[in-house]
């Protein structure tokens with residue numbers, strides 16, 4: 001880690017890494033119960049890696065996270081990252097919605113300094129809890145010069161992921177994440193960082209959304225298409241949302257009845273993004289499912305990440321063409 005130990009701040013938000021339940025058991029516990037100081041104290045050698053300071057910002061199950069938490073968290077990290085004596089930031093977070101927070105931060109954090117999310121699948125009270133090793137490695141990554149300029153990342157099960165592409169793929173195993181078709185950014189070998197790839201998509205310092213603090217986000221909802229789904233769910237969603245992300249079948253597809261309703265609502269000013277319920281691949285423009293070009297294809301973003309980007313995009317423009325460009329760049 002060079003001659004001098006780095007100063008790393010751990011911002012704790014809860015999750016299973018701070019979970020507590022029956023001693024030895026891996027399931028049926030409550031997330032967001034244990035203070036970050038207690039977790040740090042349980043990790044051998046962590047204080048040899050960096051000078052650590054911990055902030056307990058929230059202590060919640062990540063299903064309680066919402067746009068307000070994201071804004072508070074982003075502002076806190078931006079404030080910390082602007083301090084000269086802070087070298088990197090680690091965020092502990094529940095795994096359920098970690099992918100959404102990671103992408104939001106990737107787009108709104110204004111620093112080249114490493115920001116690394118981590119969490120755990122097993123509560124602190126379980127046999128072989130995975131939180132301590134994940135947090136240890138997240139601190140190692142945040143302290144490493146090789147981590148500079150990669151945007152917001154996450155470390156899980158000795159693997160380094162980008163905030164843009166990370167997704168939860170198991171609700172059971174400790175190796176619970178992957179990065180869609182894109183492999184991973186790198187691996188951790190104990191405390192050593194091994195980076196292998198870099199994202200081409202804009203983040204942090206290049207992101208227009210990190211230029212000034214976000215104060216509020218416009219309402220954007222998600223609707224899921226299934227065989228036989230009636231279009232009135234779109235009509236209802238449009239009543240109190242500016243934008244709607246459709247999780248379509250295949251490459252962002254749906255029935256003719258949905259297409260008709262989408263076109264009617266788009267004419268009234270609702271902005272639509274087409275994403276897919278299929279985990280891999282890409283959603284591109286479609287002459288069949290969007291013949292009049294009223295929707296924005298989600299590209300490779302999952303529905304929930306497309307929602308994050310649409311909320312941010314709508315906070316700077318209402319122009320569909322412009323939002324399409326944003327979806328290609330971020």
Ligand code: ASP
Pocket residue numbers: 014015016017031032060061062063093094095096097119120121122
């Ligand atoms: N329900 C938990 C949470 O997201 C799951 C976890 O952290 O693994 O907070």
